[in-house]
Amino acid sequence: MARVPGRYFLENLVRGRSLIYQLVRRDFEQRYIGSIVGWLWGLIHPLTLLVVYTFVFQYAFGLKLPEGEVTDSYPLYLFAGMLPWLLFSETIQRSASSLPEHANLIKKSVFPSEVVPLSIFLSGLASHLLALVMLVAAAAIWADWPAATLLMLPVYMLLMGLLSLGLGWILAGLHVYLRDTAQVLAVALTVWFWLTPIFMDEARLRAMLPGVAEWNPLTYFVRGYRLTILGGRLPQWQDLAILVAFAGTTFVLGGLFFRRAKTGFADVL
8 A cells, every 4th residue: 555645744744743742841841930910921012012003103104094994993903913924923933042041861772852832832832822812802802703704713724833833943943053043033023023913004014025925824814813803704715725735835845844854863963
């Protein structure tokens, strides 16, 4: 029987599910160990950014939402755009430099190193869910709409996981051999943030930089969160198809790259 490409790689992820759980638990605890407020920092951080960005863009720059947007509340509009970006950027930024932190395990045992970026995403997802509950509650109070469209959120989280993991595997593999990868990524993420319609509407971004929004996968996540949470509407099937294409392709390419790159990890770490 012909072997399906990537089957062994995916089987490693399934077999390592108990290890993944331990890594997620350890990562989540270490992020807040010794902290007075603990996991509440997962809410304080995005809320602080929300207050700062709202003051700067709405009050200092006088930015207003155009007619026909999913909401007339700029803070809710901004918060819904920030959440998918924060989950994505944290996952790939932490994944890029994660393997050297587990060098002893990778060199001394049969350790499935591909689970490290996955555990980082799942740990970040826990904080993401806390902030998401707050956003959904605020949106329900503000708009008073039925929450049936929230059933789309797990789909977006799954696709975000595939996209983040694919990029995380590529960046983690590169960083083992090229230690400037994390620094280059930090610069790239800064540019990427401003090319994503988070603090401004998509029409304004398209007018400034034509074509950028369409080729940015984060645009579709931001749009989807706003539609399902603030607008109470389902996304268009074209948007989902584009997201599936972006996420699926990145996941497969990232897995193939990481499988090739990991053969030399023990010699370099």
